[in-house]
Amino acid sequence: MADIPERGFPEAEFATRTAKAQAKMAEDGLSGLLLMSEPEVRYFSGFQTLFWQSPTRPWFLFLPATGKPIAIIPEIGAALMRRSWLDDIRTWSAPAPEDDGISLLTDLLSPLAQQGEHIGIMKGHETGLRMPLGDYERLIAGLPGLKINDATGLIRGLRMVKSEAEIEKLAHICAIGSATFAKVPEFAAEGTPLEDVFRAFRREALLRGADDVPYLVGGADQGGYHDVISPPSRRPLATGDILMLDTGATWDGYFCDFDRNYAIGAADDLSKRAYDVLWRATNAGMDAARPGATCRDLFYAMQSVIAEIDVQGGDVGRLGHGLGMQLTEWPSLAAFDTTVIEENMVLTLEPSLGYGNGRIMVHEENIVVRRDGVELLSTRAAPALPVI
Amino acid sequence: MADIPERGFPEAEFATRTAKAQAKMAEDGLSGLLLMSEPEVRYFSGFQTLFWQSPTRPWFLFLPATGKPIAIIPEIGAALMRRSWLDDIRTWSAPAPEDDGISLLTDLLSPLAQQGEHIGIMKGHETGLRMPLGDYERLIAGLPGLKINDATGLIRGLRMVKSEAEIEKLAHICAIGSATFAKVPEFAAEGTPLEDVFRAFRREALLRGADDVPYLVGGADQGGYHDVISPPSRRPLATGDILMLDTGATWDGYFCDFDRNYAIGAADDLSKRAYDVLWRATNAGMDAARPGATCRDLFYAMQSVIAEIDVQGGDVGRLGHGLGMQLTEWPSLAAFDTTVIEENMVLTLEPSLGYGNGRIMVHEENIVVRRDGVELLSTRAAPALPVI
Numbered sequence: 001m002a003d004i005p006e007r008g009f010p011e012a013e014f015a016t017r018t019a020k021a022q023a024k025m026a027e028d029g030l031s032g033l034l035l036m037s038e039p040e041v042r043y044f045s046g047f048q049t050l051f052w053q054s055p056t057r058p059w060f061l062f063l064p065a066t067g068k069p070i071a072i073i074p075e076i077g078a079a080l081m082r083r084s085w086l087d088d089i090r091t092w093s094a095p096a097p098e099d100d101g102i103s104l105l106t107d108l109l110s111p112l113a114q115q116g117e118h119i120g121i122m123k124g125h126e127t128g129l130r131m132p133l134g135d136y137e138r139l140i141a142g143l144p145g146l147k148i149n150d151a152t153g154l155i156r157g158l159r160m161v162k163s164e165a166e167i168e169k170l171a172h173i174c175a176i177g178s179a180t181f182a183k184v185p186e187f188a189a190e191g192t193p194l195e196d197v198f199r200a201f202r203r204e205a206l207l208r209g210a211d212d213v214p215y216l217v218g219g220a221d222q223g224g225y226h227d228v229i230s231p232p233s234r235r236p237l238a239t240g241d242i243l244m245l246d247t248g249a250t251w252d253g254y255f256c257d258f259d260r261n262y263a264i265g266a267a268d269d270l271s272k273r274a275y276d277v278l279w280r281a282t283n284a285g286m287d288a289a290r291p292g293a294t295c296r297d298l299f300y301a302m303q304s305v306i307a308e309i310d311v312q313g314g315d316v317g318r319l320g321h322g323l324g325m326q327l328t329e330w331p332s333l334a335a336f337d338t339t340v341i342e343e344n345m346v347l348t349l350e351p352s353l354g355y356g357n358g359r360i361m362v363h364e365e366n367i368v369v370r371r372d373g374v375e376l377l378s379t380r381a382a383p384a385l386p387v388i
Numbered sequence: 389m390a391d392i393p394e395r396g397f398p399e400a401e402f403a404t405r406t407a408k409a410q411a412k413m414a415e416d417g418l419s420g421l422l423l424m425s426e427p428e429v430r431y432f433s434g435f436q437t438l439f440w441q442s443p444t445r446p447w448f449l450f451l452p453a454t455g456k457p458i459a460i461i462p463e464i465g466a467a468l469m470r471r472s473w474l475d476d477i478r479t480w481s482a483p484a485p486e487d488d489g490i491s492l493l494t495d496l497l498s499p500l501a502q503q504g505e506h507i508g509i510m511k512g513h514e515t516g517l518r519m520p521l522g523d524y525e526r527l528i529a530g531l532p533g534l535k536i537n538d539a540t541g542l543i544r545g546l547r548m549v550k551s552e553a554e555i556e557k558l559a560h561i562c563a564i565g566s567a568t569f570a571k572v573p574e575f576a577a578e579g580t581p582l583e584d585v586f587r588a589f590r591r592e593a594l595l596r597g598a599d600d601v602p603y604l605v606g607g608a609d610q611g612g613y614h615d616v617i618s619p620p621s622r623r624p625l626a627t628g629d630i631l632m633l634d635t636g637a638t639w640d641g642y643f644c645d646f647d648r649n650y651a652i653g654a655a656d657d658l659s660k661r662a663y664d665v666l667w668r669a670t671n672a673g674m675d676a677a678r679p680g681a682t683c684r685d686l687f688y689a690m691q692s693v694i695a696e697i698d699v700q701g702g703d704v705g706r707l708g709h710g711l712g713m714q715l716t717e718w719p720s721l722a723a724f725d726t727t728v729i730e731e732n733m734v735l736t737l738e739p740s741l742g743y744g745n746g747r748i749m750v751h752e753e754n755i756v757v758r759r760d761g762v763e764l765l766s767t768r769a770a771p772a773l774p775v776i
Contacts, residue, residue, distance in 0.1 A: 007622075048619055049605065049617045049618065049619065050602070050603050050604065050617070051605065051617040053602060053636065053715050054715050055514050055515070055714060055716065056513075056514045056709065056716045056720070074705060075705065076615075076616070076617060076705060077617060078615075079614050079615035079746075080615050080618055094705045095513070095514070095705050095720055095722065095724075096705070096724065097512075098724070100513070121521070123521035123522040123525075124520055124522055125444075125483070125488070125520060126443050126444045126483070126520075127443070127520050127521070128443065128516055128517055128518045128519060128520065129516055129517035129524075130516045131516060132511055132513060132514075132515050133509070133515070133517045133524075134511040134512055134538055134540075136521075137511075150522055198599075199595075202590075202600070203594050206587050206590050206591050207587075207591065211586075211619075212590070212602070212604075213600070214441060214600070214602060215441050216438065216600075217437065217438055226467050227464075227465075227466075227467035227468050228464070229438070229464060229465060229468055230437065231436055231599075234395075317445070317462060317463065317464060317481050317482045317483050317484070318483060321444065326442075326443060328442040328444045332444070334483065336485065336486070
C-alpha cells in the first residue's frame with residue numbers, strides 16, 4: 001500500500017470551497033446557505049465526528065454571502081468545532097426540545113428576513129431534512145419575508161468535483177478495499193457461514209488500515225444471488241455458490257464503494273457468462289468516462305453491453321454514481337441524468353443484470369475521471385469469475 | 389457469553405406492534421401513519437439492510453388504520469422486503485428524481501385526502517425528514533384536504549418500551565461490548581497511538597460477535613480528556629493520560645452504548661475523584677430507575693451526586709437516554725423530560741462532569757428497568773479508576 005495520506009485538510013481547502021460556494025451564491029442571488037447534513041457541515045468546516053449517528057441533536061452551519069461559515073451547534077460539539085478554521089461558533093445546551101437551536105437561528109436570520117433576502121437550503125434529490133420538520137416549519141414561520149430557495153444544485157456542483165486532497169483519500173481507502181478483497185479467498189470457503197465471512201472481511205479491512213467498514217452487504221446462493229442489499233445469513237457457503245461482497249469502507253471520512261464476485265468450488269456457465277458481460281460493460285463505462293460526456297452516455301455505453309444477456313428484473317435503478325464523503329452521491333449513471341462529466345469526478349461504475357431464474361449479478365469499480373480518461377482507484381476485478 | 393439469541397422476530401412481534409400502533413391511531417383519530425425512517429420502517433416490517441446508508445433513495449411504510457403495513461419502496465429492496473411479513477409491497481425504479489415514490493404515495497393517500505382524513509408523520513424531537521423536503525412539499529400540495537398530525541409521541545410511546553425479544557438482543561450486544569472492554573488493557577498501553585487503540589477495539593468487538601461497531605469515540609490526554617465526540621488522533625498514549633472509549637456496537641440491528649475510563653500508567657488524584665463521583669452518581673441513577681419515577685427524577689438523582697465536584701463546563705445536555713435500534717433514542721434523562729419510566733425501558737445512565745482545567749469525564753452503563761428495579765445490561769465498571 002502507498003504511504004498513508006495526511007488526515008484532514010489545510011485551511012486553504014475550506015477557504016477555497018467557501019469562496020466557490022459564495023461565488024455561486026452571488027450568481028444565484030442567495031444571501032446565505034443554511035446547511036444541516038453531515039457531509040455539508042464537514043465540507044465547509046472540517047468538523048468530523050461519528051456523533052452524527054445520534055439523531056437527538058441537530059447541527060447547523062450557515063454560510064454567509066462573505067466571510068467564514070458560522071456554526072450553530074450543541075455545546076457537546078464546541079470543543080471539537082473550535083479546532084476547525086471557524087471563528088464564529090454559537091452553541092446551546094442540547095437536547096432542548098423546546099428550542100433546539102431555533103432561537104439562535106432566528107437571531108442569525110432575522111436581519112435577512114427583514115430585508116426579504118433569499119437563502120438556500122438543500123431540498124432536492126438525494127437530500128433529507130436533518131432536523132425535526134416541526135422545528136423547521138416553526139423556524140420559517142418565525143421569519144416572515146425570508147425566501148427559501150433550493151440550493152441542492154449549487155452544493156451538488158461543488159461536491160461532485162473532487163480536489164486532489166480528496167482524491168488522495170479516496171484512492172487510499174480504495175487501495176485498502178482492494179487489499180481486503182485480495183484476502184477473501186483466505187477466509188471464504190465451502191462450509192463457512194456467510195455471516196462469518198462478513199465478520200472476517202470487516203476485521204481484515206480494519207487490519208489493512210480502514211477506519212471503519214460501515215457498509216457491507218452481499219449474498220451467496222447456488223448459481224447466483226438474489227438481492228444485493230441483504231445482511232448475511234448463517235448459511236454456510238457451498239460448492240456452486242456465487243458469492244458477492246460489496247463494501248463501503250472509510251478512511252478519514254471518505255468512502256470506497258465496490259464489490260467482488262466469486263464462485264465457490266466451481267462456477268456455472270451462466271454465471272461465468274454474466275460475469276464476462278459485466279466485466280466488459282465496466283470496460284465500456286471506463287472508455288466512455290471522459291470530460292464532456294454525460295452520465296447518460298456512460299449509462300448507455302454500459303447498457304449496450306449488458307443487453308447481450310439481460311433478460312429480466314434485477315432493477316437497481318442505475319449503473320453507478322458519485323462517491324466521496326457519502327457511500328452514494330450525485331450524479332447517477334442513469335438515462336435520466338444528463339450531468340456532464342468533469343475532470344476529477346470520482347464515480348462508481350456499477351453495471352448489473354438479471355439472469356437465470358431470478359438471479360442478479362453486480363460488478364463495481366471506482367474511478368476518477370482525468371483529462372484524458374479514467375484512473376482506476378480500485379484494483380480491477382479479475383477478467384474471469386474467480387473460483388475459490 | 390450467553391447463547392446467541394435468534395436473529396429477527398417472529399411475525400407475532402410485528403403484528404403486536406402494529407396492533408398497538410393502530411389502537412393509538414384510533415385514539416388519536418389517525419387514518420394512517422406515513423413512516424420513512426430506518427428504525428420505524430424496521431420496527432413495523434422487520435426490513436433490515438445497511439442500504440439506508442445510501443441517501444439516494446427514500447423508503448416508505450404506510451400503516452393503515454387496520455391491516456398490515458404497506459411498503460412503498462425502491463425496486464432494489466423488493467426481494468428483501470418480500471421476505472418480511474408484509475403482503476402489499478409497491479415498488480418503483482429508483483432513483484427517479486422526478487418521481488421518487490411520489491405518485492405511488494399520492495395514489496395511496498388520495499382517498500384519505502378526499503375524505504379530509506388525518507394521517508400522522510414524525511416531525512417532533514429527535515426525528516428528521518428522510519426524503520427530500522421539496523418532494524414532501526410537492527406530495528402534500530398534491531393532496532389537498534389531507535390533514536397532517538405529528539405522530540412522534542405515538543411512535544415514541546411504543547418504541548421506548550422494549551419487548552423481551554428486543555431486550556434479549558440488547559443484552560447480547562451489551563455483553564459483547566463488556567467482553568470487548570475487558571480486553572482493552574491488552575491493546576491500550578503507553579506508546580500506542582489512540583487511532584490504533586480504536587482499530588484494535590473494533591476488531592476485538594467483531595471477534596467477540598458484534599455485527600458492527602458503527603460508533604466509537606473517545607479521547608486521551610494528560611490528567612483528563614477534553615471532549616467526548618472526537619475521532620482518534622495518532623498521538624501515542626502516555627503515562628498520566630486518562631483514556632475514554634465510548635462505543636455503540638450492534639447485533640441484529642440493536643445497539644449497546646456505553647463507555648469506560650482508564651488511566652495509563654498512573655492516575656492523578658483529581659481524575660480518581662471525578663471517577664468516584666461519577667461511579668456513585670451512576671449508582672444513584674440505578675437506585676432511582678423504577679417504574680413510576682420520571683426521567684427528571686433520574687436526572688436529579690445523578691446530578692445531586694455530580695454536584696460534589698462539578699465546577700464548570702462539560703455540558704453534554706443530559707445524563708442518559710433511551711437505547712435500542714438507535715444509538716440514542718427517547719427519552720432523555722434531563723430536567724426537561726418528565727416522561728414516566730416504565731417497566732422494560734432500556735436506558736443509558738451517563739453522568740458526566742467538568743473538572744480541572746477544561747477536562748471532562750463521562751461514565752455510562754446500560755440498564756433495563758424491571759418491576760422491582762434495574763437489571764444491568766453492561767457489566768458494571770470497576771468502582772475505582774482502572775490503571776493500565
